[in-house]
C-alpha cells in the first residue's frame with residue numbers, strides 16, 4: 326500500500342486486519358483505513374504495528390483505528406510517550422530485543438530490530454513463507470533519500486547486510502517502489518560507497534562543509550557506478566553533507582556507538 330510516496334503493508338487475520346503504520350496525516354490515515362476496508366471487507370483493524378516513531382509513518386493511529394492494539398519496539402514507545410503527539414496513540418504492547426515471533430489473530434509475524442538504523446525502535450518484518458521483507462525508511466530502491474536526518478550510520482550497513490542472511494526475494498521499503506534482493510543489496514552498497522567517499526573527501530581536501538563541492542566530488546567518484554539510480558544527482562550532495570557531519574561529530578549520540586542498546590535504558594519507564 327502506498328500514497329505515492331510512503332509505503333507500508335497490512336495483513337488479513339482470521340477476524341481482523343493487522344496494519345503496519347498509519348501514513349502521515351489524519352486524512353491519509355482515514356484513506357488507508359478505507360482502502361483496507363475495501364480490500365478486506367468486514368474485518369476491522371485490530372492491530373497497528375509502528376515501524377518506527379516518525380509521525381510521517383506512524384503518527385495517526387487515532388484517525389486510523391483508535392481502539393486497535395498498538396505494537397511498538399521499546400525505544401519507539403519511549404519516544405512516543407515523551408513526545409505526546411496528538412493522534413499518535415500510545416503503544417499497548419511493547420517489544421524488546423532483536424527478534425520477536427508473534428502470532429496475532431492467526432497471522433505469524435517475525436519482527437526484527439538489530440539496533441538503531443533509522444528513527445527510534447525501527448521494527449522490520451520478515452515473512453518467510455512469502456519470501457518478503459519490510460524495513461521502513463532504511464534502504465530504498467533509488468537514491469531519493471532527502472537529507473537522511475535521522476539515520477544512525479554507525480551500525481546501519483552491518484544491520485542491513487544482516488537482513489540478507491534471511492531468505493527473501495521481495496523487499497518492501499518505507500517509501501517509493503518495491504524491489505528485490507538485488508535492488509536492496511545495491512541500495513546498501515550505494516550508502517556504504519557514499520559513506521566511504523565522505524571519508525575520502527576529508528583526505529582529498531574537499532571543502533566538506535560546502536554543498537556544491539561535495540555534490541561535485543560525489544558525482545565524480547560515484548556517478549559511473551550509481552548514476553543510474555533515480556534521484557542520484559539531485560540528492561547525493563545533501564546526503565554527503567549529512568554523512569560528513571556524522572564523521573565530523575562522531576555520530577549523533579548513543580545511537581551511533583558500538584553498544585547502542587544502552588540508549589535510554591533506565592531513564593524512561595513505560
Ligand SMILES: [Zn+2]
Pocket residue numbers: 377379382443444462
Ligand atoms: Zn522515518
